[in-house]
Amino acid sequence: MNYLAHFHLAGDNEGMIVGALLGDFIKGPLSSPAISSLNLSIEILRGIQLHRCIDSHVDQLPELSQLGRMLPSSLWRYIHIFLDLFFDYMLCLHWQNFDNRSHKQYCNKIITILNQHHISMPNSAKQFLFRLDEHQLLYRYGQRSVQTAIIKRLGQRLNQANLFDQAVDAIWQLEAPWMSSCQRIYPELQRFAAAKRIELSRTL
Numbered sequence: 108m109n110y111l112a113h114f115h116l117a118g119d120n121e122g123m124i125v126g127a128l129l130g131d132f133i134k135g136p137l138s139s140p141a142i143s144s145l146n147l148s149i150e151i152l153r154g155i156q157l158h159r160c161i162d163s164h165v166d167q168l169p170e171l172s173q174l175g176r177m178l179p180s181s182l183w184r185y186i187h188i189f190l191d192l193f194f195d196y197m198l199c200l201h202w203q204n205f206d207n208r209s210h211k212q213y214c215n216k217i218i219t220i221l222n223q224h225h226i227s228m229p230n231s232a233k234q235f236l237f238r239l240d241e242h243q244l245l246y247r248y249g250q251r252s253v254q255t256a257i258i259k260r261l262g263q264r265l266n267q268a269n270l271f272d273q274a275v276d277a278i279w280q281l282e283a284p285w286m287s288s289c290q291r292i293y294p295e296l297q298r299f300a301a302a303k304r305i306e307l308s309r310t311l
Contacts, residue, residue, distance in 0.1 A: 108191055108194055109191040109192050109195040109248070110128065110239070110245065110248075111198055111245050112194045112195055113128075113158055114245070115198065116161055116296060116297065117154055117158075120150055121224070122148050122149070122150020122153065122154055123151075123157060124154065124221070125154060125220065125221060125224045126153060127154050127157065127158050128228075128235075128236070129147075129154070129155050129158075130154070130158025130159055131232075132228070132231050132232040133155055137152050137156065145227065145229075148227075151227065153308065156307055160303050161300060161303070164296075165187075170291075171288075174190065174281075174284070175187075175190060177281050178277050179277060181270060181273070185267075185274070189274060189278055192248075192257060193278065195248040196249055196254050197285075197286055197290060198248075199246070199247075199248045199250075200249045204290065205293060205294070210246065211246055214246040218236075218239065218245065221239075221240075222236065222240065258275050259272060
């Protein structure tokens with residue numbers, strides 16, 4: 108899952124939402140001295156754990172593996188990157204199928220919450236939050252141009268610019284079957300996340 112989906116699956120608890128972001132920036136056991144020194148709230152820690160549980164669950168979904176295998180074999184190593192981004196693309200375009208709130212207002216609310224908790228974040232997360240806010244990315248993940256730019260920038264960062272340029276063309280050719288499958292899978296992810304939030308509230 109990419110950022111919009113992770114925030115949405117985190118529910119409405121502010122700490123869980125912050126943890127949904129930090130799940131990509133804080134690694135290692137939550138009980139480690141390095142993480143303990145950050146003095147994160149129990150709700151933020153639960154959000155980080157939820158992020159990890161969702162990623163693990165998604166990685167094991169056979170249907171998503173099948174979608175990824177539609178790509179040329181040279182791209183299989185990066186399947187999860189492309190599918191994560193595509194889920195946010197789908198969620199932006201079909202937001203009202205999964206949430207009654209205004210998509211724009213929801214994205215603004217998430218940014219407000221994250222900014223209120225920025226002191227708890229490592230510098231890498233703060234820098235990403237700045238870009239998320241400055242470019243209104245949560246709201247714009249549904250734009251092809253934004254998704255294309257992100258994929259190409261990732262390709263440059265990974266020294267795979269030509270390969271990721273090929274991925275852009277391949278992904279948009281597969282938009283219809285990927286869109287259909289992601290729409291079908293997302294409600295199951297919502298149920299999984301809701302059950303996991305309850306479980307974490309009792310065990311962490």
